[in-house]
Amino acid sequence: MSGEQKAFTLAEVSEHNTAKDCWLVIEGKVYNVTKFLEDHPGGDEVLLQSTGKDATEDFEDVGHSTSARAMMDEFYMGEIDSSTIPTKVNYTAPKQPHYSQDKTSEFLYKLLQFLVPLLILGVAFGIRLYGKAPSS
Known part of the structure; x- marks a missing residue:
């Protein structure tokens, strides 16, 4: 990782959403994974679907290895401005009439x-x- 950390907005990251220019947000960090698309074991489509959003949950659900996590350093761009990531809203079921x-x-x-x-x-x-x- 470089000593200089740039902060990106989610809007900036979401602009990089093609196979020729693909950025992701994982655990508050921005990664340019364009060069990794062809080598990704899950295919490039998996990575392309995760652009423009916080992909941390998707990344964790797969259960990446320690070596996969170490490879991420090579693609690190900077931090995400967390104020630009929408907060998650918990689903509340509608009230049902009592029997x-x-x-x-x-x-x-x-x-x-x-x-x-x-x-x-x-x-x-x-x-x-x-x-x-x-x-x-």
Whole structure:
């Protein structure tokens, strides 16, 4: 690494997003990986997809070796101005209505209000159809 450290904005880094000019941000440091694209074991597309953003999480998820981390020094350009990296927003699920036992009871009550008269009508229709009530 050179003694002189330049600070880059994320906008500056994101301008370098082609196979002929590719910069990445990993752990707050800016790397020009253009010369490494052809040699990258995961292919150049992996690196090109990580331009214009903080690629630290992508880099860590792969589990790079100690020797791969040591190679990074060769491509070091400077530091990233952390104020230019957007903060991550945690996802908050929308509030769900609380399950209410009362609503289930209310549904059953309404269902019975419909079925009981229907049953009474069925019995009355059966009596009329067959002429008399069953004897005991």
